[in-house]
Amino acid sequence: MTADERDKRQAIIDACRRMNALGINQGTSGNISLRHEDGLLVTPTSVPYDAMTPDQIVYMAMDGSHATSQKPSSEWRFHRDILKSRDDVNAVVHAHPTYCTILAIMGMDIPPVHYMIAAAGGDSIRCAPYATFGTAELSDHAVRALEGRLACLLDHHGMIAVGRSLDKAMWLAVEVETLARQYHGCLQIGKPPLLSSDEIERVRQRMAGYGMSDG
Numbered sequence: 001m002t003a004d005e006r007d008k009r010q011a012i013i014d015a016c017r018r019m020n021a022l023g024i025n026q027g028t029s030g031n032i033s034l035r036h037e038d039g040l041l042v043t044p045t046s047v048p049y050d051a052m053t054p055d056q057i058v059y060m061a062m063d064g065s066h067a068t069s070q071k072p073s074s075e076w077r078f079h080r081d082i083l084k085s086r087d088d089v090n091a092v093v094h095a096h097p098t099y100c101t102i103l104a105i106m107g108m109d110i111p112p113v114h115y116m117i118a119a120a121g122g123d124s125i126r127c128a129p130y131a132t133f134g135t136a137e138l139s140d141h142a143v144r145a146l147e148g149r150l151a152c153l154l155d156h157h158g159m160i161a162v163g164r165s166l167d168k169a170m171w172l173a174v175e176v177e178t179l180a181r182q183y184h185g186c187l188q189i190g191k192p193p194l195l196s197s198d199e200i201e202r203v204r205q206r207m208a209g210y211g212m213s214d215g
C-alpha cells in the first residue's frame with residue numbers, strides 16, 4: 001500500500017470520528033468515500049468509527065467489485081455512482097444530521113433563507129425522494145438531486161455532501177446542517193422571506209474568489 005493510500009484511509013476514519021464529535025451523525029449511520037486511482041475508498045458497513053482501522057476501508061473498482069473478504073458500506077452504490085458521474089467530486093460524506101433529517105422527513109427542500117446556501121452550488125438544497133437504503137433506486141434519486149449541487153437531503157433518511165476534497169465535503173456537511181437548523185428555526189416563527197435566485201448566483205460568484213465554495 002502506498003503512503004498516499006494509507007493517508008487517505010486514515011483521513012476517512014478521522015472524518016468519520018469528526019462527524020460524530022461534531023454532532024452531525026450518530027453511531028455508524030454515516031459513511032464516507034474518497035476517490036482513489038480508478039475507483040474509490042469507502043467505509044466498511046456497521047463498524048464503529050472508534051474501532052475502524054485503515055485496513056478495513058474498502059477499495060472498490062467503479063464496477064462495484066472489491067475484495068470478497070471485505071464488506072463495503074450498505075450505501076456504496078450512491079458513493080460509487082456520485083463519484084462515477086461527477087468528475088468535479090472526489091469525496092462523498094453521508095450522515096444523518098438531526099435538522100437535515102427533520103426537514104427530510106417532511107420531504108422539504110431547503111430554500112434560499114441564507115446566502116450561505118450558495119456554498120451548496122445553487123439556490124436550494126433538494127430533498128431526493130424516498131427509496132430503501134442501499135438500493136440502486138436511492139442512488140439514482142441522490143445523483144439526480146445533486147445535479148448542479150454539492151449537497152442534498154434524502155427523504156426520511158439524511159443528507160449527502162460532496163466536494164473536491166474530503167475537507168471541503170466535511171465543511172459543507174456542517175454548513176448544510178447549520179442551514180437546516182436555521183430554516184427549521186425560521187419555520188417556528190412563520191414563512192421565512194427568501195433571497196432571490198439572482199442574489200444567490202451573485203453570492204456564488206463572490207464565493208469562488210473567497211475560498212468558501214467548491215465550484
Ligand code: 13P
Binds near residue numbers: 031046047134
Ligand atoms: P453503513 O452500511 O455504512 O454502516 O451505513 C448505514 C447507513 O447509513 C444507511 O443509510
